[in-house]
Amino acid sequence: TSPPLETLFPYTTLFRSSIVTFHAILRDKKGVLSSLLAIFADTGANILTINQSIPSNGTALVTISATTENMPIGTDELITKARELEGVIRFDALAG
Numbered sequence: 001t002s003p004p005l006e007t008l009f010p011y012t013t014l015f016r017s018s019i020v021t022f023h024a025i026l027r028d029k030k031g032v033l034s035s036l037l038a039i040f041a042d043t044g045a046n047i048l049t050i051n052q053s054i055p056s057n058g059t060a061l062v063t064i065s066a067t068t069e070n071m072p073i074g075t076d077e078l079i080t081k082a083r084e085l086e087g088v089i090r091f092d093a094l095a096g
Contacts, residue, residue, distance in 0.1 A: 019048065020075055024062040024082070025090040028055035032087035033062065039081050044070040059089060 026032045033052065040047055045066040053061040068075055075093060082091040 021065045021094045023094045027087040028058050
């Protein structure tokens with residue numbers, strides 16, 4: 001017998017409703033982290049945690065975990081927008 005239909009979800013629905021952890025390397029310049037966080041706010045992602053290292057050699061490591069179920073765009077588009085920001089050296093999804 002088949003499982004009830006309400007237990008089956010398309011992969012994109014499952015992925016969009018998960019918690020995603022992002023890793024960033026940012027330049028140690030005023031406003032870079034703020035601009036990155038604005039992208040999360042603008043896309044409807046709900047930030048759960050932010051961890052930033054003490055800047056070293058002009059860069060800082062930042063890890064952000066967020067829920068993405070309310071985003072009208074996909075995670076890939078959020079990543080693209082973040083990578084285009086001035087001061088973002090690297091931005092990737094680690095898990096989600």
